[in-house]
Amino acid sequence: MRIRKMKKSFKRSLWAFHINTGSCNACDIEILATLMPRYDAERFGIKLVGTPRHADVLLVTGPVTEKIRDKVIRVYEQVPDPKLVIVIGGCGSTTGVYQESYAVTGPVDNCIPVDVFIPGCPPRPEAILYGVARAWEKLEKIMKEGSKNAS
Amino acid sequence: MHPDDIVARFSSELKGHFTASRIQETAEGLDGSKKRVRLWLSIDRDVFHRAVSLLKEFGPPHICTPMASKEYGDTIELIYPFTMNYAAEPFGELVVILVVDIPRDDLRIRSVCDLVPGILYMERETMEMLGIIIEDIPDPRRLFTPDSLGDTYPMRD
Amino acid sequence: MDKTITYPLQIGPTHPAFKEPVRFSFKVEGERVAGVDIDLGYTHRAIEVISKERNFIQTIYLLERICGICSVSHPMAYCMAVEDASGIEVPPRARYIRTIIGELERMHSHLLWAGVAAHEIGFDTLFLYTWNIREKVLDCLEQFTGNRVNYAMLTIGGVRRDLTDDLIPVIEQTLEYYLEVYQRTSEILLDDQSIRYRCEGTGILTYDQAVALCAVGPTARASGLAKDVRVDYPMLAYPDMDWLKPITPLDIGKEPAGDVYDRMVVRVLELKQSVDIIRFCLDNLPEGPIASINGSIKIINKLKKVQGEGIGRYEAPRGEVAHYDILDMSECPVQMKVKAPTYSNAFAWVPMLQGSEIADIPIVIASIDPCIACADRMTILRDDGATETLNAEYLHSLSVNKMKEVKSRCSG
Numbered sequence: 001m002r003i004r005k006m007k008k009s010f011k012r013s014l015w016a017f018h019i020n021t022g023s024c025n026a027c028d029i030e031i032l033a034t035l036m037p038r039y040d041a042e043r044f045g046i047k048l049v050g051t052p053r054h055a056d057v058l059l060v061t062g063p064v065t066e067k068i069r070d071k072v073i074r075v076y077e078q079v080p081d082p083k084l085v086i087v088i089g090g091c092g093s094t095t096g097v098y099q100e101s102y103a104v105t106g107p108v109d110n111c112i113p114v115d116v117f118i119p120g121c122p123p124r125p126e127a128i129l130y131g132v133a134r135a136w137e138k139l140e141k142i143m144k145e146g147s148k149n150a151s
Numbered sequence: 152m153h154p155d156d157i158v159a160r161f162s163s164e165l166k167g168h169f170t171a172s173r174i175q176e177t178a179e180g181l182d183g184s185k186k187r188v189r190l191w192l193s194i195d196r197d198v199f200h201r202a203v204s205l206l207k208e209f210g211p212p213h214i215c216t217p218m219a220s221k222e223y224g225d226t227i228e229l230i231y232p233f234t235m236n237y238a239a240e241p242f243g244e245l246v247v248i249l250v251v252d253i254p255r256d257d258l259r260i261r262s263v264c265d266l267v268p269g270i271l272y273m274e275r276e277t278m279e280m281l282g283i284i285i286e287d288i289p290d291p292r293r294l295f296t297p298d299s300l301g302d303t304y305p306m307r308d
Numbered sequence: 309m310d311k312t313i314t315y316p317l318q319i320g321p322t323h324p325a326f327k328e329p330v331r332f333s334f335k336v337e338g339e340r341v342a343g344v345d346i347d348l349g350y351t352h353r354a355i356e357v358i359s360k361e362r363n364f365i366q367t368i369y370l371l372e373r374i375c376g377i378c379s380v381s382h383p384m385a386y387c388m389a390v391e392d393a394s395g396i397e398v399p400p401r402a403r404y405i406r407t408i409i410g411e412l413e414r415m416h417s418h419l420l421w422a423g424v425a426a427h428e429i430g431f432d433t434l435f436l437y438t439w440n441i442r443e444k445v446l447d448c449l450e451q452f453t454g455n456r457v458n459y460a461m462l463t464i465g466g467v468r469r470d471l472t473d474d475l476i477p478v479i480e481q482t483l484e485y486y487l488e489v490y491q492r493t494s495e496i497l498l499d500d501q502s503i504r505y506r507c508e509g510t511g512i513l514t515y516d517q518a519v520a521l522c523a524v525g526p527t528a529r530a531s532g533l534a535k536d537v538r539v540d541y542p543m544l545a546y547p548d549m550d551w552l553k554p555i556t557p558l559d560i561g562k563e564p565a566g567d568v569y570d571r572m573v574v575r576v577l578e579l580k581q582s583v584d585i586i587r588f589c590l591d592n593l594p595e596g597p598i599a600s601i602n603g604s605i606k607i608i609n610k611l612k613k614v615q616g617e618g619i620g621r622y623e624a625p626r627g628e629v630a631h632y633d634i635l636d637m638s639e640c641p642v643q644m645k646v647k648a649p650t651y652s653n654a655f656a657w658v659p660m661l662q663g664s665e666i667a668d669i670p671i672v673i674a675s676i677d678p679c680i681a682c683a684d685r686m687t688i689l690r691d692d693g694a695t696e697t698l699n700a701e702y703l704h705s706l707s708v709n710k711m712k713e714v715k716s717r718c719s720g
Contacts, residue, residue, distance in 0.1 A: 097373050244537075272651060
């Protein structure tokens with residue numbers, strides 16, 4: 001069922017920009033592992049890009065430290081609409097083990113709107129793929145509604 | 152290099168400013184033949200720079216962790232863990248821990264960046280985390296913490 | 309007439325590292341780097357401060373999350389520091405199991421590094437190749453510990469899960485696989501002409517600089533400073549291995565130059581060394597219990613009655629990890645100071661980057677293995693105040709173009 005839905009939504013490739021807001025790198029290497037030959041997210045056209053201005057999706061990891069907060073907001077503003085934010089990992093979703101820290105101002109939805117949370121410390125590559133697919137559906141929906149409103 | 156040599160050199164050179172030493176040895180390995188040696192040396196603040204240069208006579212000291220601290224009443228104890236005699240003989244490394252008491256009403260200590268250049272980050276961290284002023288430090292800026300922290304020192308009790 | 313323009317160049321600040329993410333401010337003259345300044349602290353999460361409010365067992369899992377790649381090294385150093393302070397014994401079997409996990413982690417980390425380094429010089433085929441063979445050791449770790457990244461294997465006084473008999477063939481198969489692919493991998497990484505051209509003579513750190521700046525790990529060893537905590541400081545199963553030696557470029561008969569290529573040599577040879585160490589541990593695995601105290605509550609109750617301080621050191625894939633713990637009759641550590649390897653090595657970036665080309669910046673920064681997931685955004689500030697953004701793609705394309713140039717020169 002889901003596969004059929006996914007097929008329907010794969011109209012164009014999805015470009016993602018990854019921003020680390022103070023994570024421990026575990027989620028970051030799992031994102032890379034998702035793109036590698038074993039899981040091969042690139043066969044769906046999912047690609048990491050080097051600048052937020054080319055991206056459809058923002059992948060955010062980490063609990064948002066105080067020093068980086070402004071930069072996260074700035075990167076979010078640079079992503080063109082329609083855009084989605086996916087939070088990867090437990091600390092981005094809830095600040096996880098880093099709660100009570102004076103240097104952490106997260107979780108991520110404290111500073112930018114979030115569409116999909118992928119829990120896990122770190123989430124497995126399969127979970128990341130699934131989360132991205134869910135986000136994709138949402139993006140297609142937004143675009144469809146957008147074009148309806150325009151016409 | 153034997154820890155006793157360092158203790159002897161310290162007590163002859165620093166005299167009254169060298170207050171205590173403690174050697175701890177632990178046997179390691181299945182047959183217990185290898186020794187893990189740690190040496191604690193308590194010295195006065197005034198001779199701290201001199202003490203590190205004495206240590207340097209035995210070989211280049213390597214700073215092992217950032218400075219830890221313990222607080223008692225009106226003093227703060229600052230702990231400098233160095234390691235010596237690395238890359239020389241197998242399992243011959245010696246951990247030398249210098250312990251310095253600093254009075255709470257005069258939180259200053261001299262920088263040893265000129266002797267061990269690699270210590271700069273640890274000294275910068277000590278300044279922002281504990282509020283201890285490192286004198287003659289080549290780069291006194293903050294290292295980790297945001298400027299908004301102001302005069303709060305997170306590692307103090 | 310001198311037409312070289314001097315301008316500042318910034319990398320960062322969303323530059324992920326473990327405890328010490330970095331923003332670089334360069335002073336650039338034409339294509340050459342003339343000055344470097346490093347700004348740390350963007351992912352400062354105050355782990356040392358929060359640990360004051362977590363008990364000894366909770367702290368282990370907090371420390372596992374200092375760095376997702378060294379997720380065994382930090383708890384290992386911490387457990388050794390607490391054991392050192394309290395005198396808790398670790399049974400021999402637990403020491404061997406700890407060693408095996410640590411070495412498996414080293415293998416995955418070095419393969420990860422090799423891939424990232426290849427990516428930085430624009431050799432993406434090699435990036436995919438090394439990350440693909442890295443999945444094998446992750447599978448092994450997953451079967452062994454139940455997780456791909458944060459293993460939760462260590463506890464104070466031992467390990468939490470035993471190495472059962474049915475797991476031994478799994479690890480042996482993994483080692484067998486790596487011995488098979490080692491030949492090919494090392495040939496690509498060490499003999500490929502374009503890699504040699506990009507890495508030799510780039511980012512040099514001399515022996516004296518390595519000593520003075522307290523460099524650690526493969527970075528120090530590549531400069532000829534044969535410093536390896538596993539050999540220098542007796543701990544875990546390493547004292548039983550008399551054949552163990554720190555690896556320097558001398559092992560392939562090369563005088564250490566301290567450049568990026570030498571760091572590559574050290575890491576590639578360490579892959580083989582890790583296989584040998586794990587083989588030794590499996591052959592000599594002692595029988596007996598895997599922990600001296602069973603149960604977290606008992607451990608905390610024992611540590612509550614301890615006053616003292618201890619130091620724990622371990623050789624992580626990137627270099628020395630050291631923890632200094634102070635215990636004072638409480639169920640939380642009174643103070644815990646952590647040093648991650650990049651903390652020491654970050655300083656070494658300054659002499660390495662001095663005088664290098666802009667196109668070489670990514671590989672030099674990556675060469676100390678600081679967890680470069682992305683050298684993500686650079687801004688050039690011109691004197692007239694206009695700001696131009698140099699993003700990672702551009703930086704990467706600079707590097708890739710240099711690679712193409714090199715290739716045409718190699719074949720031509």
